[in-house]
Amino acid sequence: LVWCSGVLHHTKDPYGGFKNIxxxxxxxxxxxxxxxxxxxxxxxxxxxxxxxxxGRKFLMLLDPHLRKIKNEDEKIDAWIxxxxxxxxxxxxxxxxxxxxxxxNNIEFINSIPCMDSFNEDKIFEKIKKGDKFSRMITQFFxxxxxxxxxxxxxxxxxxxR
Numbered sequence: 001l002v003w004c005s006g007v008l009h010h011t012k013d014p015y016g017g018f019k020n021i022x023x024x025x026x027x028x029x030x031x032x033x034x035x036x037x038x039x040x041x042x043x044x045x046x047x048x049x050x051x052x053x054x055g056r057k058f059l060m061l062l063d064p065h066l067r068k069i070k071n072e073d074e075k076i077d078a079w080i081x082x083x084x085x086x087x088x089x090x091x092x093x094x095x096x097x098x099x100x101x102x103x104n105n106i107e108f109i110n111s112i113p114c115m116d117s118f119n120e121d122k123i124f125e126k127i128k129k130g131d132k133f134s135r136m137i138t139q140f141f142x143x144x145x146x147x148x149x150x151x152x153x154x155x156x157x158x159x160x161r
Contacts (some may be wrong), residue, residue, distance in 0.1 A: 041152030106158035
């Protein structure tokens with residue numbers, strides 16, 4: 001494969017899934033993974049708590065994504081199942097996944113949101129990954145971004161060496 005992608009946050013062993021996926025990527029091929037972020041998923045975690053006690057109608061008021069798709073029952077049910085009722089869910093940080101890349105000979109290329117710059121137009125263009133502090137700041141400020149309203153997903157792109 002030239003590229004391989006995966007959404008690993010709903011598996012029992014996200015790192016094991018990552019290792020399996022990267023085995024299918026050829027040298028110089030890309031791997032794209034999407035995971036829930038521990039930091040900018042905070043708003044969703046709070047909404048999950050209230051949903052358990054106050055139910056669907058209250059959630060419709062709290063969740064900005066649900067407010068956009070009101071009157072579309074199938075989409076609403078799918079969103080609630082994915083974000084609030086999924087039995088298996090894991091959350092990760094930029095640094096954790098960068099370690100996965102290093103351990104598996106994957107070169108970091110880019111991310112959404114960008115770790116150390118504000119250029120998200122060219123996702124296959126290599127960027128600097130910044131330092132631990134800049135990555136933490138990016139994750140913190142992402143709490144207030146549309147990404148947090150969309151479930152707190154982040155994407156990392158790497159290339160197999």
